[in-house]
Ligand SMILES: CCCCCCC[C@H](O)CC(=O)SCCNC(=O)CCNC(=O)[C@H](O)C(C)(C)COP(=O)([O-])OP(=O)([O-])OC[C@H]1O[C@@H](n2cnc3c(N)ncnc32)[C@H](O)[C@@H]1OP(=O)([O-])[O-]
């Protein structure tokens with residue numbers, strides 16, 4: 001009664017039920033072999049006169065993670081999904097989906113073709129195709145809209161969110177939720193409906209319930225989607241497909257779904273987003289130049305953690321740790337700061353708990369003004385001011401107070417983690433855990449290792465990051481690590497463009513049209529101009545505004561723009577002071593308005609320095625800012641600070657607002673063409689010979705000389721290049 005050769009196993013259970021089990025670990029993706037297996041096994045079950053009903057489930061407590069994304073770039077063979085699902089729906093015996101684990105994308109579409117859906121209470125369901133630059137093209141847009149109505153379907157399909165079994169029941173996606181074995185419940189249920197007509201259970205035959213404010217609804221959703229999509233085409237196509245479900249008969253709607261999918265499927269955006277999907281998973285398989293790697297490095301258990309310094313970052317980190325289920329000791333020396341932090345942390349936890357319908361983890365946190373309180377913790381995250389002397393002092397105190405083996409992590413943005421480690425008795429226990437603000441929200445974590453960091457320390461920080469729901473990327477130690485280091489040439493080019501004739505509005509518009517949520521100047525206003533100013537002062541780059549002409553714009557032999565310093569000297573720190581590159585109605589206000597003062601200031605500045613303004617277009621803004629940033633990315637790969645282009649891309653997509661549909665800076669470079677990037681960098685370098693960041697990196701030259709291999713083969717070239725150094 002069992003066919004074991006196929007990727008869909010067939011068994012007869014309870015005498016009369018054909019049980020089809022998808023078998024394609026780890027997520028039972030619908031590869032060609034699985035689809036063939038389903039087609040064959042469904043046919044077998046329907047033609048077997050003893051079989052009264054059919055149950056479809058997935059192996060190892062996991063229903064199905066959808067179409068096999070790895071097949072997308074290949075010549076797809078095997079039976080197509082749509083007729084396979086149609087055949088299931090048309091069956092004259094009841095077919096029940098037993099959903100455990102996840103039913104996502106094509107997996108949920110398969111379940112929607114079944115006559116009933118029974119889910120385990122821990123199951124998750126969704127149509128996440130939009131996050132891969134696609135739409136649910138196996139009938140998902142047409143069936144889900146008919147089943148749960150247009151507004152709810154639009155929400156699920158355009159965002160790609162996963163819903164819990166309880167939410168799915170409430171929405172009407174599943175018929176029953178159980179805490180017991182979902183397959184057994186489905187088998188019993190299928191027998192209870194055996195022999196009944198399934199006519200009323202075929203979703204494709206349902207009329208699509210139309211909301212009364214139909215046109216207004218679609219117009220509103222389309223507007224919202226276009227705004228948040230920032231140039232991504234998949235969310236727009238998703239809305240169009242649901243609209244087809246609402247306005248066309250099923251077969252016509254399906255044709256529209258296929259048409260829209262065909263456009264998306266071959267678009268560069270889908271390739272970029274699917275690259276991001278795999279890159280996000282690839283960064284978990286980290287390796288260090290020493291040869292240490294993820295598979296062979298065992299993380300230490302972390303039950304209790306401490307946070308030192310409860311400013312902007314410390315508060316967010318405390319919240320994120322508590323939400324992960326850890327006990328947290330939060331230490332802040334300033335009484336006033338401590339009181340404010342307590343209130344802020346409780347507020348963040350309460351709001352988070354309300355959103356997720358869970359209890360706030362307030363009792364997981366104990367507060368103290370005394371560093372002695374951290375004696376028993378397994379891991380400490382330091383988030384005091386960005387000052388090497390202070391951080392060294394705090395680390396020395398920690399080394400004296402903490403139990404042996406406690407991992408010491410710093411949240412520094414740019415200080416030398418290895419130098420900090422070298423001052424400690426146990427440098428192998430020191431790593432950077434570079435969170436991004438707000439730390440309980442932002443998904444990115446850079447785990448910074450130095451030559452002395454032990455693989456176990458890196459493994460522990462990486463695992464903790466994952467538990468905190470972060471996308472953690474292991475990177476080497478250098479000024480600014482990966483993200484902030486690449487930001488330097490980007491910011492520098494933006495300043496130079498202002499000197500040469502651009503306005504903040506023009507530069508920001510070009511970057512926002514490219515897909516960044518905020519241009520560089522709006523972003524600087526939000527994060528505070530004083531942060532960079534303090535760093536430049538420490539680096540002795542800031543000079544009194546006395547001189548004029550070119551010499552005033554040279555520091556340490558290279559071109560330098562003092563524009564940011566001049567604004568700070570006027571007290572223009574951005575949103576918090578109500579003035580920066582833009583003006584705001586009041587300090588703290590978020591709406592950036594053009595500032596005539598700034599424009600006159602730029603005119604006067606250019607005149608004083610003998611700069612003749614010229615007209616600058618969007619193309620130049622993108623090339624200067626983005627290619628300089630990409631060039632630094634190649635240098636980072638050259639130096640072995642990032643293990644591969646995926647690491648850089650994940651950092652930029654999750655930490656810096658790089659549009660996902662453009663895949664990350666290094667993927668974008670591979671799409672533009674490395675030869676073109678090199679040619680444009682050479683062009684700009686000739687025009688600006690005093691800007692070292694525009695000098696093309698040797699690795700970029702090497703890749704172009706090697707016929708610009710596809711991005712998945714860059715690592716081979718990098719390895720060869722490094723071995724020759
Ligand atoms: C014209 C053509 C028409 C076609 C019609 C298509 C219609 C359909 O609508 C399209 C789709 O279904 S689109 C699909 C829509 N579905 C989705 O978007 C769901 C995508 N998957 C997920 O969201 C998560 O994997 C789960 C939540 C399922 C599990 O999370 P977790 O437990 O944290 O596990 P994890 O670490 O995430 O993954 C483990 C391993 O499995 C791998 N892998 C996973 N799914 C895969 C797949 N579908 N495929 C291949 N591989 C897949 C993953 O790469 C990793 O392997 P690696 O070697 O380490 O890289």
Ligand SMILES: NC(=O)c1ccc[n+]([C@@H]2O[C@H](COP(=O)([O-])OP(=O)(O)OC[C@H]3O[C@@H](n4cnc5c(N)ncnc54)[C@H](O)[C@@H]3O)[C@@H](O)[C@H]2O)c1
Nearest residue numbers: 309310311312313332333334337383384385386412413437
């Ligand atoms: N703010 C950001 O966007 C951001 C992003 C990533 C990393 N960082 C880094 O995180 C660290 C903290 O930044 P922040 O913005 O949260 O600073 P912050 O000024 O908001 O807070 C620092 C806190 O540390 C406290 N503190 C100082 N000395 C202490 C000591 N010895 N013991 C306990 N507490 C002490 C201060 O009283 C203050 O409350 C810095 O290294 C910064 O570079 C900041």
